[in-house]
Amino acid sequence: MSKDYLIILSLLLSTVLATASSSSSSSSLYLGKGFSHRKLSPSYHIHKTIDESYAVIFDAGSTGSRVHVYRFNQQLDLLRIGQDLELFVKTMPGLSAYAENPQDAAESLIPLLEEAEAAVPQEFHPRTPVKLGATAGLRQLEGDASDRILQAVSDMLKNRSTLNVGADAVSVLSGNQEGAYQWVTINYLLGNLGKHYSETVAVVDLGGGSVQMAYAVSETDAAKAPRAPDGVESYITEMFLRGKKYYLYVHSYLRYGMLAARAEALKVRDSENPCILAGFDGYYVYGGVQYKAKAPPSGSSFSQCQNVVVEALHVNATCSYKDCTFGGIWNGGGGAGENNFFIASFFFEVADEAGFVDPNAPNAKVRPVDFENAAKVACNTELKDLKSIFPRVKDGDVPYICLDLVYEYTLLVDGFGIDPQQEITLVRQVEYQDSLVEAAWPLGSAIEAISSLPKFEKLMYFI
The missing domain is CATH 3.30.420.150 (Exopolyphosphatase. Domain 2)
Structure with a gap:
């Protein structure tokens, strides 16, 4: 058997295996009523490099809650997560709708958290910053309702998440x-x-x-x-x-x-x-x-x-x-x-x-x-x-x-x-x-969060 023939046979076999793998691993995500998402390629955990970093940002807006997951290289360029450059999942209503029940507010984010964690390779979890920024909806709540919701969310993240939940992970954005x-x-x-x-x-x-x-x-x-x-x-x-x-x-x-x-x-x-x-x-x-x-x-x-x-x-x-x-x-x-x-x-x-x-x-x-x-x-x-x-x-x-x-x-x-x-x-x-x-805005927040990691030498920061 000639050397050229062996090379051709090897290439054909690789193509067949790749096609079979692709067809057998396709899937669709369903989060239930009130949720929507972008469909991701099931192969979004491949091609990991030591120079990449992830960030998970929750946007707690007045009309709903959203989570964005981003992947960056050393130069702070976006890398793909599957077929897209971000994972984006949202749910309604927003946290401010749970003013009387902070625990329900926190639990409304759990499906979003689970999707975000699934998009980040396990070995990256400990060094992947997660942040939640609440906007006008929570800014306008009366009394201590906003503080109680934020505390419940912070407790939920610290108790459930394997991501890097810092002391300032949950806040109302100015x-x-x-x-x-x-x-x-x-x-x-x-x-x-x-x-x-x-x-x-x-x-x-x-x-x-x-x-x-x-x-x-x-x-x-x-x-x-x-x-x-x-x-x-x-x-x-x-x-x-x-x-x-x-x-x-x-x-x-x-x-x-x-x-x-x-x-x-x-x-x-x-x-x-x-x-x-x-x-x-x-x-x-x-x-x-x-x-x-x-x-x-x-x-x-x-x-x-x-x-x-x-x-x-x-x-x-x-x-x-x-x-x-x-x-x-x-x-x-x-x-x-x-x-x-x-x-x-x-x-x-x-x-x-x-x-x-x-x-x-x-x-x-x-x-x-x-x-x-x-x-x-x-x-x-x-x-x-x-x-x-x-x-x-x-x-x-x-x-x-x-x-x-x-x-x-x-x-x-x-x-x-x-x-x-x-x-x-x-x-x-x-x-x-x-x-x-x-x-x-979550992408801007993610860039700031990633820039604060030691290896990025503060490529972006507020003065």
Whole structure:
């Protein structure tokens, strides 16, 4: 038998074995009602190297809980976990829904934890940091409810998890942390970190309970930043990223996330509200509080609703600085770092419901005027006709679609000062290494957590 023949036979045998292994190991995950996930290749534990590291980040948001698992190489580049660059699993409702029962809140995370631990090879568990960051939903809970939930979650992780649960593993993120992490996530995925600040993008992230704005400014402008009012976080956050120091203008507006803003607008007109579609008479519930939601006899009105939203945002509040956003908050001074806006979370969802973006696209180029145009149509529609014009609007959002569109347009233009005709990018996911990665703050948190490991020599840290 010739040497060439033996080589060919060996290659054929290897191919057959690989095919058999692949076909016999395919599987699908099911987490039960309320859970969703990305399907992972069953071979995600192969090709381990000594230079890789994992991070597990829980995002305890106002509308649900999510877990992200990331895998990095020594240069802090993302590596694949199976076919994707992250494991992403989510469940509803969020931890704040368990305000009266902290133990149930902690137990709601167990299926997420189990999926995350299964994605990390066993030998990496002791050195894989796990963190949970709670956002606006828990920030708004009254009394000690938030502390009791966080303690229950911390106890659960320490008692059940084989991952590295540090003393600071569970916390409520400050608004500035959330905004800074989101800025890091998007600019990391775009390949902007390490570049001059003028080559980075600005980020506005509209969550359920709060909205964050973040962009890089020059060292000179950072030095001129005014002192924040009492009770307000510093306007400038300093970060060291990929060998370069950045000065971020960051501000978080609690109670002005999409779901919270509905309540703020309904408080402005607590009887008949021109933001509510004609034909609706009911209550909107947010944070355990009921708000009357009833249309006036004339129905909803774009111009009158915008007046309500401007009042709710306190756009005309006294400004003690050269320029403000809304509520008397300094706007950061502008500059090259905010020439290009990436707009995340509920902005994309509402644009999807209004029908002016592709629901299957990871991102979309739009202009604020697109929200205005859709709002004018929605606000001129009765409740009974809305679904025939906007078929993608979720049933629970139908009475509020006029309000949602007016709010997002007004927030961008009157709140953040973006020109109605300026092109902006609505983003859910960012393409990175031919895969799509969620445009969410946990990646920024994961990069910071991994950077703190000794072998990474603090490639990213807050100053």
